[in-house]
Amino acid sequence: MNFDIKKIRKDFPALHQEIYGKPLVYLDNAATTLKPQVVIDSITNYYSTINSNVHRGVHYLSQQATEEFENTRKNIRKYINARNTHEIIFTKGTTESINLVANSFGKKFLSHGDEVIISELEHHANIVPWQMICEEKGAKLKVIPINDNGELILKKYKDLITDKTKIVSVSHISNTLGTVNPIKEIIDIAHQHDIPVMIDGAQGIVHEKIDVQELDCDFYCFSSHKFYGPMGVGVLYGKEKYLEEMPPYQTGGEMIKTVTFKKTTFNELPFKFETGTPNVADVIGFGSAINYIKKIGIENIIRYEKELLKHATEMLSGIQGLRIYGEAKKKAGVISFLLKDIHPYDAGIIIDKLSIAVRTGQHCAQPVMDRFDIPGTIRASFAFYNTKEEVDKLVQAILKVQEMFG
Amino acid sequence: MTIREIEKEITEEFSMFDDWMDKYNHLIEMGKSLPLIEKKYRTDQYLISGCQSRVWLSAEMEDGKVIFKADSDAVITKGIINLLIRILSNQTPDNILNAKMDFINQVGLKEHLSPTRSNGLTSMIKQMKLYAVVFKTKMAQ
Numbered sequence: 059m060n061f062d063i064k065k066i067r068k069d070f071p072a073l074h075q076e077i078y079g080k081p082l083v084y085l086d087n088a089a090t091t092l093k094p095q096v097v098i099d100s101i102t103n104y105y106s107t108i109n110s111n112v113h114r115g116v117h118y119l120s121q122q123a124t125e126e127f128e129n130t131r132k133n134i135r136k137y138i139n140a141r142n143t144h145e146i147i148f149t150k151g152t153t154e155s156i157n158l159v160a161n162s163f164g165k166k167f168l169s170h171g172d173e174v175i176i177s178e179l180e181h182h183a184n185i186v187p188w189q190m191i192c193e194e195k196g197a198k199l200k201v202i203p204i205n206d207n208g209e210l211i212l213k214k215y216k217d218l219i220t221d222k223t224k225i226v227s228v229s230h231i232s233n234t235l236g237t238v239n240p241i242k243e244i245i246d247i248a249h250q251h252d253i254p255v256m257i258d259g260a261q262g263i264v265h266e267k268i269d270v271q272e273l274d275c276d277f278y279c280f281s282s283h284k285f286y287g288p289m290g291v292g293v294l295y296g297k298e299k300y301l302e303e304m305p306p307y308q309t310g311g312e313m314i315k316t317v318t319f320k321k322t323t324f325n326e327l328p329f330k331f332e333t334g335t336p337n338v339a340d341v342i343g344f345g346s347a348i349n350y351i352k353k354i355g356i357e358n359i360i361r362y363e364k365e366l367l368k369h370a371t372e373m374l375s376g377i378q379g380l381r382i383y384g385e386a387k388k389k390a391g392v393i394s395f396l397l398k399d400i401h402p403y404d405a406g407i408i409i410d411k412l413s414i415a416v417r418t419g420q421h422c423a424q425p426v427m428d429r430f431d432i433p434g435t436i437r438a439s440f441a442f443y444n445t446k447e448e449v450d451k452l453v454q455a456i457l458k459v460q461e462m463f464g
Numbered sequence: 465m466t467i468r469e470i471e472k473e474i475t476e477e478f479s480m481f482d483d484w485m486d487k488y489n490h491l492i493e494m495g496k497s498l499p500l501i502e503k504k505y506r507t508d509q510y511l512i513s514g515c516q517s518r519v520w521l522s523a524e525m526e527d528g529k530v531i532f533k534a535d536s537d538a539v540i541t542k543g544i545i546n547l548l549i550r551i552l553s554n555q556t557p558d559n560i561l562n563a564k565m566d567f568i569n570q571v572g573l574k575e576h577l578s579p580t581r582s583n584g585l586t587s588m589i590k591q592m593k594l595y596a597v598v599f600k601t602k603m604a605q
Contacts, residue, residue, distance in 0.1 A: 401541075403540070403541065408488065433518070462492060
């Protein structure tokens with residue numbers, strides 16, 4: 059397929075605005091991506107016409123809402139090649155998906171003295187929920203270390219596994235350093251010991267083709283809003299065998315089969331994990347985002363982004379006094395860097411004034427900052443609507459920063 | 465000088481700049497020239513935590529006036545600290561408590577005092593006023 063960047067950019071209305079009087083350069087895609095017009099339209103369309111609750115009414119619009127909502131579930135199943143549609147659980151986002159597994163899996167399978175393995179690369183959302191449940195259960199949290207390039211040290215990972223290990227939870231792609239983790243290998247190693255693996259795919263789904271059966275991961279989760287869909291929707295994929303055994307995470311309506319004051323029995327999957335009125339409009343909007351991505355083709359996106367990242371890495375590496383953090387052999391989407399003797403916050407303020415959106419700070423990954431002993435980084439993160447010209451504008455902005463603080 | 469007078473002076477100083485870049489260059493210069501806090505204060509005890517940049521603040525009472533000293537790891541933050549210190553340091557606790565700090569709006573630096581910036585400056589002003597309360601109470605005893 060012909061990758062027509064001009065045409066693609068037209069699909070994203072937020073790209074066409076001025077900030078401080080200059081065209082916006084949006085390089086904060088790892089925080090949230092912009093939304094194509096089709097996604098915005100589908101949300102507007104839902105509220106303008108269907109606007110009904112799902113799974114309840116017999117009336118026409120409610121039926122239609124349910125159908126579109128459930129079609130999105132089927133769409134997502136197909137997109138990540140899950141075996142069953144009921145293995146797709148809708149949540150608020152990646153964070154809620156991880157909390158759900160940490161709490162529900164933890165309640166059922168973790169006991170005193172057990173162990174959970176995460177990595178040094180994780181976002182706080184894949185650290186704190188595990189910390190909390192480990193504390194509650196008297197379990198131990200173990201951490202796979204990274205090397206100076208920001209790659210997981212697999213040998214150390216193998217050494218961490220014991221007969222007490224109950225689950226491994228690692229990110230697919232690091233939001234801070236851009237490292238693409240060897241998750242297939244991580245999963246295979248864990249499975250040799252019958253240990254399930256959860257993958258935080260918040261960044262992974264955006265920059266890789268996902269096939270959960272091929273990966274054989276036991277859980278995979280991601281957010282809609284980092285993948286061109288609306289905010290407030292996330293997905294948890296889980297293997298049926300675990301989801302069936304896990305107790306409900308939150309309770310209320312929708313997720314029950316029968317309720318008396320003596321006893322409640324729970325609904326079947328996926329509804330067991332989806333209590334309360336779901337975010338129908340945004341789930342449907344997410345369906346439109348996935349259709350849009352399918353139309354462009356994730357392979358095309360990956361190819362284009364790879365080229366863009368290569369260009370950005372080359373250009374930034376050429377700047378004197380700039381150090382890139384995270385130099386893994388396999389990287390995607392993100393470049394984190396620091397300028398010699400310039401605080402990332404100072405740089406961020408000036409870059410912002412030059413109409414470029416980047417993120418500065420710790421990126422919700424304090425352990426990574428501690429590992430490199432830095433106060434934070436400046437992070438440029440790319441999407442397939444970004445261009446080499448925009449990367450060059452970032453380079454100009456960095457040179458300006460150096461001039462001002464030099 | 466009274467707080468009002470200093471505020472007026474700063475506002476006039478900033479009105480000379482035509483564009484944001486001159487203004488920020490000025491802030492950067494001020495950030496660089498701020499006398500550093502003694503090393504003994506650059507510890508967690510004096511740290512005002514912001515997720516993006518860190519601020520250290522100490523306060524002492526001299527002849528009925530509060531002397532503030534502060535530092536930050538980011539230069540622009542330090543430049544703004546410099547302004548805050550020029551205004552609030554060497555003033556009586558009562559004057560510090562009554563200071564409205566609206567010059568910040570007038571010189572166009574409001575965004576830096578927004579809590580979303582998490583650069584420690586909002587907390588710094590709160591902390592300065594808190595010190596004023598403490599010294600005021602001590603004086604009354």
